[in-house]
Amino acid sequence: MDDDKALPRYEQVRRAILAGIEGGELPAGSFLPPEPELMAAHGVSRITLRRAIGDLCAEGLLQRQQGRGTLVLPRKMRQTLVSLGGFSETLDGLGRKAGHRVLARDDAPDAPAVQGRLGAAALIRFDRLLEDDGRPMTLESLWFDAGRFPQVVAVVAAGGSFFAALRDLAGVVPAHAERQIDVGFASGPERAVLGVTAAQPVYRIEKIVIGADGQPLALSRLVTPSHLVTYTIKT
Numbered sequence: 664m665d666d667d668k669a670l671p672r673y674e675q676v677r678r679a680i681l682a683g684i685e686g687g688e689l690p691a692g693s694f695l696p697p698e699p700e701l702m703a704a705h706g707v708s709r710i711t712l713r714r715a716i717g718d719l720c721a722e723g724l725l726q727r728q729q730g731r732g733t734l735v736l737p738r739k740m741r742q743t744l745v746s747l748g749g750f751s752e753t754l755d756g757l758g759r760k761a762g763h764r765v766l767a768r769d770d771a772p773d774a775p776a777v778q779g780r781l782g783a784a785a786l787i788r789f790d791r792l793l794e795d796d797g798r799p800m801t802l803e804s805l806w807f808d809a810g811r812f813p814q815v816v817a818v819v820a821a822g823g824s825f826f827a828a829l830r831d832l833a834g835v836v837p838a839h840a841e842r843q844i845d846v847g848f849a850s851g852p853e854r855a856v857l858g859v860t861a862a863q864p865v866y867r868i869e870k871i872v873i874g875a876d877g878q879p880l881a882l883s884r885l886v887t888p889s890h891l892v893t894y895t896i897k898t
Contacts, residue, residue, distance in 0.1 A: 857886070
């Protein structure tokens with residue numbers, strides 16, 4: 664405590680708000696109290712308060728939302744890029760619940776490049792919103808061969824895990840995956856679904872999953888706000 668008193672006022676406020684987040688007084692999904700209330704509680708000016716909140720926003724712990732206030736964000740999910748686990752498996756390992764909300768389905772997508780890469784006789788596409796404990800996490804466009812994996816189609820259409828269905832119903836386990844990662848900004852429709860602003864960066868990932876026989880199993884294109892995920896690389 665005495666050490667904290669020697670810190671700049673904005674840093675003291677930042678630490679106090681952070682303690683509220685970590686202690687559960689400010690749970691993920693809640694909004695911070697209004698600025699006047701926080702200024703009075705911490706005995707600081709609006710400039711000092713906004714600097715403290717700005718630092719926490721930059722750390723991915725808070726998010727300012729126009730007309731609504733400052734939202735407490737869920738802790739970043741850490742994901743290893745060499746991992747072959749699907750979205751559900753990753754969240755299960757963190758003790759969180761995964762959701763796969765189907766936004767659109769196309770049984771005959773006009774995507775000759777994707778069809779050629781997968782060698783698919785009956786290409787199918789699902790657009791899905793992947794959710795973390797009910798919160799929007801990732802927009803995904805998933806392509807696979809419905810002719811090769813017909814038993815998987817119904818599971819994915821019902822909001823189930825593609826990887827689990829592939830393993831449990833088709834008896835196929837991915838051997839490795841190739842990913843291409845870019846960073847950019849979300850389009851208007853993407854922002855509306857993910858709940859991010861035009862200024863917030865997103866990861867754009869193309870992922871192709873390969874089976875033990877060397878044949879591609881599926882291709883995904885994913886859009887994830889960068890404040891929700893930290894990617895690590897193992898070599």
